[in-house]
Amino acid sequence: MIVLTVLVALQKGKVTEEELLQQKVELLKRLVSKGFSRGKIEALMGFLKLYVRFGKRENDVKFDEAIELLLNKPKETMGIVEFVLERERRLGEKRGLVKGEKKGIEKGIEKGVERGIEQGIETQKLHFVTTLLSETDFDDAKIASLADVTVETVQKLRKEK
Numbered sequence: 048m049i050v051l052t053v054l055v056a057l058q059k060g061k062v063t064e065e066e067l068l069q070q071k072v073e074l075l076k077r078l079v080s081k082g083f084s085r086g087k088i089e090a091l092m093g094f095l096k097l098y099v100r101f102g103k104r105e106n107d108v109k110f111d112e113a114i115e116l117l118l119n120k121p122k123e124t125m126g127i128v129e130f131v132l133e134r135e136r137r138l139g140e141k142r143g144l145v146k147g148e149k150k151g152i153e154k155g156i157e158k159g160v161e162r163g164i165e166q167g168i169e170t171q172k173l174h175f176v177t178t179l180l181s182e183t184d185f186d187d188a189k190i191a192s193l194a195d196v197t198v199e200t201v202q203k204l205r206k207e208k
Contacts (some may be wrong), residue, residue, distance in 0.1 A: 064101055064102060064103055064106050065106075067099070067101065067106075068101065068106045068109055068110060071092075071095055071099065071110055071113075072110065072113045074095070075088070075092060075113060075114060075117055076117060078091065079117050079118070085118055088118060089114075089118070092114055096110070097157070097160055098157070172194050172195060172196050173196075173200075173204065175193075175194045176190055176191075176194045176196060176200065176201055176204050177204055177208070179193065179194065180201070180204060180205055180208055181208070187201040187202055187205065
């Protein structure tokens with residue numbers, strides 16, 4: 048569902064902002080109806096907000112309102128991702144950046160987010176290894192295979208334990 052929404056966004060010239068907003072909200076509704084956890088839905092919506100962006104600020108607001116409404120989420124302060132995106136948008140408008148410069152800033156932000164995601168995945172893997180070490184009697188090779196890490200990583204964590 049996420050991939051299809053991203054594909055729709057890639058056809059930006061062919062899809063209106065309103066249709067894109069509708070697609071995102073429909074995806075949100077489907078995730079809620081399928082019983083996905085609130086955390087997973089928020090993570091997926093965060094991904095969509097970063098990579099499938101609207102040109103008009105009011106559509107961002109409408110999408111945020113839909114998220115709050117469907118997840119019964121109380122309004123909270125702006126998260127770091129929203130803060131960075133909003134700041135980048137305001138700076139771009141203020142400086143009158145040309146499209147190429149703005150694209151460069153967006154690519155930099157995307158690379159930073161990607162690195163953050165990669166670090167998060169690596170942290171999850173290490174946590175998974177630690178859990179397997181403490182709660183199973185699997186050997187190092189089995190744990191490495193299950194967690195998609197090297198045997199050396201497992202051995203190092205076993206020694207630290």
